[in-house]
Amino acid sequence: PGTGLGEHSGSFGDPELSRSSLSIWPRGNLTAVVLGGGESDSRRLFPLTQYRTLPAVPFGGAYRIIDLLMSNMLNSGINKIHILTAFNSYSLNRHLQRTYDMSGGVPYGGDGYIEVVANSMSPDSQNWVTGTAGCVRQFMSYFDSNSKNRFIEDIMILPGDHVYSADYTPIIAYHRSTGADLTIVCRPVSGEQACRLGVVKLDAQNRIKTFSEKPSASELPELAMSDDEMRPFMMPTEEALRQQARRRMQTTLASRGSGPLGRLSAGAAKGGARMGGGGGGRVVLDTMTSVDETETRPGTTGYVGSCGIYIFKRSVLSEALKRHFKMQDFGRQIIPELIREGVKVHAYRLPGYWADVGGSVGDFYAANMSLLSDPPSISFNAPINSPFFKFPLTIPASQMMHSRVSGALVSAGCIVNRSDIRNSVIGSRSIIGPNVTIEDSVVFGASHYDHEKPLPRPLGPTFPPMGIGEGSIVRNAILDLNVRVGKNVQLVNKEGVYESADRGVQGMYVRDGIIVLAREAVVPDGTIM
Ligand code: ADQ
Structure with missing residues (x-):
């Protein structure tokens, strides 16, 4: 079953909370429709969107992009949320199922719910691939036909690939x-x-x-x-x-x-x-x-x-x-x-910070970097009554051993040994060191530790452990989940490439001048790029 609305919010099965939640859903006659990702973003944000739709891409070390939008909606008292998906929606679906209470009902004031609606043809729309209006048309055909929705007066449509707090x-x-x-x-x-x-x-x-x-x-x-x-x-x-x-x-x-x-x-x-x-x-x-x-x-x-x-x-x-x-x-x-x-x-x-990260890898990178400015573009230290929700991880605090960390967001469960991290966003379970330098980079971290799911060692010169190995330097890069960077690797874009296809090593790209390692990429010892 769902875990409630993330770790800040306590248990949503709690009757006291449920009762009090009845008064925090003032938007009963409004339905939110989130555009969960079209085909074009999967091209623009490649390789980050190779296996997942953009709203499911990790952001800010501890979140997925969709979490910011979900937090905005739930904290604004919106209790009827539909997320329309079209492409690569498996990871988004899984994250929503595990992070939010998808059973609806009591936790959302009785009549509320969160539903993922997959693109499907309808009597009013016979197109399989649709744009923003096309997918809402397909949804409305289903929505209008259901009498339980007759009280809805307004429909709020929100792109799922924006980062802001509102x-x-x-x-x-x-x-x-x-x-x-x-x-x-x-x-x-x-x-x-x-x-x-x-x-x-x-x-x-x-x-x-x-x-x-x-x-x-x-x-x-x-x-x-x-x-x-x-x-x-x-x-x-x-x-x-x-x-x-x-x-x-x-x-x-x-x-x-x-x-x-x-x-x-x-x-x-x-x-x-x-x-x-x-x-x-x-x-x-x-x-x-x-x-x-x-x-x-x-x-x-x-x-x-x-x-x-x-x-x-x-x-x-x-x-x-x-x-x-x-x-x-x-x-x-x-x-x-x-x-x-x-x-x-x-x-x-709309006042304050807002970024559409669906345009390019550069936009996504810039939005992550903006979290490191002083003050940050978005402060995740939100008041307890309007928290940012995220998947509640059961991992320990990060261990920093003989390391220097400055201007960084470091998530839980990391082990950083004799290393230097500057101006970077470091995601959960990142294993870094010894003697690693990470600068101006976004590291998504890992979905598990190596020892939890040991892999058979493939044949080949090196098969590094998960994380960033001894003596490596990472600069201006985005490292997707579960990457294995060997020893003495330099990911520094030495030749100043702006755009490249796969760079000889499986899953290594340059986009907008930023090195991007795709999910599960393996970079052998001594690779210099
Ligand atoms: P764009 O962002 O360029 O401009 P587009 O990428 O077509 O518009 O789609 C907006 C959102 O809808 C994206 O999150 C996309 O993934 C999603 N989407 C598209 N087709 C979808 C589908 N079939 N199913 C699910 N989701 C789908 C739009 C407006 C501009 C505005 C900018 C602001 O058209 O007017 O200025 O957003 O960023």
Whole structure:
């Protein structure tokens, strides 16, 4: 059976906890649909996604990427979660089964559940390979046909390949207070980032006027927004909600033919100036993506990029997917079409750190490195009432013997002997040393110790034990699970290769200038790369 929601949360069979949990699931009439991985990420993130879909890839030493999203949803009181899978879903399925209570019911306030839904053809969708909208269409066909779902008012769609920590409560509140048919979670982004995202243009009420999926550089000038145009979007959420309320009051008063409209507008303007760093000051956007931190100055222009997180009114989504039954993608097809049709689409600004790690190995690496900055991009030391959930391991504390470790995240169960670890993320059960140097690297660790599952020694010059052997140097690398790096190996990208196929040793690649060892790779003694 499932182990509850990870080790921070105690036992979910506990009746006291179950009773109290009834009050923490306020989103009973909203269903979350997680896009669990399409075919394209498995190519972009190869070899990390050779055997698993991207949300199941380890992240931050102790987690899988999906754990961050699961934690965001559960901590925001979302208790109905569907995870749509299409490719390589075995590992994701297994991780979810072992980490979360998939039996549903009591632990999730009675009517809640977590379900993995595999891609399957349906009467409304006869395609096997689908895009983002295509897989949601297949899901909706099943969802709409089930009468137990008739109370659901909103469907929240979330890509499973993003890393960030967020409370969805204000986003849902904003969506409901604006009466939008669709709310798209967005962020201010640089021009370079804009070309990799859906880009929106907004009016003063943060209603989306246009949506362009991954525009080319020549299309960007059309999509730029000035500081003044950007101001309402940059307003803190609470202020935006207050303004919405004021606006509604204005409309009501205006329709009654009375009311101090001037005074109310002045109040709104004051709020706007406050967020802008004192009106004339520098506007520093609190955004940071996998690429960099974005700043704009007065007089310059910026872009608003979509995070691919959508809250739809359920009826609007169902009807749109039926009406546009040939369209397979939200960003390229459905959303621009809905805006053209006049559907009410609003933008909500997601503050803090956010990274889409599905673009490339480089993005994934950068997101891991950002955890090591001071302060870290995401702090896993979350309060006890909103923890990051993970698979509860029963392994001991890490042993550090005569070693130097600085700027590193080191998980449980590691043995580090006479070694030097700098600026690196080290996953569970990593066996390192002696005299190993690891720098600017991400080491996933191992799923078991060698002695737990001894392998017959294959014929060959060397078959190193699991981990990183004596005298080796690892720099700017990602080492997937269960790799065997022999003695005196140098993984340092000596020739400065940017991209390579398999480098002679089975499972050794270079992607975006980063050495990547595939899962179970074996690197013989003395290999230099
Ligand atoms: P992309 O991330 O490029 O842009 P895409 O990779 O097609 O969009 O898919 C988004 C997510 O859906 C990914 O996690 C992908 O794995 C998943 N997915 C795709 N097809 C799937 C399927 N059949 N089954 C399950 N999951 C599937 C999107 C938007 C942009 C937005 C960026 C933000 O289109 O507008 O700016 O996300 O990152």
